[in-house]
Amino acid sequence: MNSCRQEYEPQDSDFAQFGWKYYESGDYLGARDWFQEALKEDSSFADAYNGAGWSLGHLGQADSARHYFSSWIAQSDEENDDLFDYYAGLAFAYNALGNDQQALLNAQSNFFGKQDVVSGDIWCFCHRKDINQIDVRLIQAVSEFRLGMFSECLVTINTAYIELTKQLSPASDANQVSGDFLDIDNSGTFTLNDKLYNGEWIDSTPDGQLSPGEERLFDSYPLFYDVTTVMGRSFLANHLAILAVHTSSQNGKNKLSCNTDPCN
Incomplete structure (x- = not known):
C-alpha cells in the first residue's frame, strides 16, 4: 500500500520565522541566511528585509544593512506602513558608516519625527527589546555633536x-560612588531640578580613578552649558558617554513601557 503524503513547500514567512529564531539566539549569520532565502522566494517580503538588515548590522556589515533597510523603504507606503524598525536600523547603519548627516536625518526626522507623540508610544525592537528608542536618541545626540550642532545636542541629551x-x-550624597542623580526633592524618582552626575569628580588621590569617598560633581536638570566653550562641550561629551552606558544591552529595555502592538 502506497502512503500518500502531501508535499509541503516552505513559505517566505517560514524562512523569516526561522530567521528570527536564529537572530534572537544570537546566531546572526544563520539569521541572515534564512532572511536572504526568504527574499529569494518573495522579493517583496518586508519582514525579510527587516531581518536581513538587522542581522547584517550585528555582523558589522553596515553598508549591506543599509541596503536592505533602504530597499524596503523604497517599496513601501511611507504614509501608512510601520517603518520604525527600518528608520532605526538606518540610523544605526549610517552611524557605523560615519555618515552623521544621514544618521541624524533617520533618527530625528524619519524616526522621532514620525512618532505619535500624543499616544506616547515607545519603540522597542520586537526581537531584542534592549534595542529601543533611547538608543536612537543617543545616535541623534552623537550625530549632532559630531556635526557641531552643540545646542541641539544639549536639547537631545536632556x-x-x-x-x-x-x-x-538616586545617590544619597555626592560622595556616594553609585547613583545617577541627587534627589533634591526626596521624591525617590528623577524630577525637574534634581541634579545629574556630570561625569566629573574631585580627584583627591589623585590617580585618575573615582574612588570611594571622593566627591562627584552634579548639575541641575535641565542641563545647561555654554556650548560655545571647550568646557561646555566636554560636559556634553561626558553625558554622551554616560548615556552610552545606560543604553548598553545589560540594562535591557531601560524600564520602558514598550508599545508591543507591532510585535503581535
Missing part, C-alpha cells in the same frame, strides 16, 4: 534623560 527617568537611580 530629552534622553527624561526617557530614562525610570532607570535612573
Whole structure:
C-alpha cells in the first residue's frame, strides 16, 4: 500500500520565522541566511528585509544593512506602513558608516519625527527589546555633536534623560560612588531640578580613578552649558558617554513601557 503524503513547500514567512529564531539566539549569520532565502522566494517580503538588515548590522556589515533597510523603504507606503524598525536600523547603519548627516536625518526626522507623540508610544525592537528608542536618541545626540550642532545636542541629551527617568537611580550624597542623580526633592524618582552626575569628580588621590569617598560633581536638570566653550562641550561629551552606558544591552529595555502592538 502506497502512503500518500502531501508535499509541503516552505513559505517566505517560514524562512523569516526561522530567521528570527536564529537572530534572537544570537546566531546572526544563520539569521541572515534564512532572511536572504526568504527574499529569494518573495522579493517583496518586508519582514525579510527587516531581518536581513538587522542581522547584517550585528555582523558589522553596515553598508549591506543599509541596503536592505533602504530597499524596503523604497517599496513601501511611507504614509501608512510601520517603518520604525527600518528608520532605526538606518540610523544605526549610517552611524557605523560615519555618515552623521544621514544618521541624524533617520533618527530625528524619519524616526522621532514620525512618532505619535500624543499616544506616547515607545519603540522597542520586537526581537531584542534592549534595542529601543533611547538608543536612537543617543545616535541623534552623537550625530549632532559630531556635526557641531552643540545646542541641539544639549536639547537631545536632556530629552534622553527624561526617557530614562525610570532607570535612573538616586545617590544619597555626592560622595556616594553609585547613583545617577541627587534627589533634591526626596521624591525617590528623577524630577525637574534634581541634579545629574556630570561625569566629573574631585580627584583627591589623585590617580585618575573615582574612588570611594571622593566627591562627584552634579548639575541641575535641565542641563545647561555654554556650548560655545571647550568646557561646555566636554560636559556634553561626558553625558554622551554616560548615556552610552545606560543604553548598553545589560540594562535591557531601560524600564520602558514598550508599545508591543507591532510585535503581535
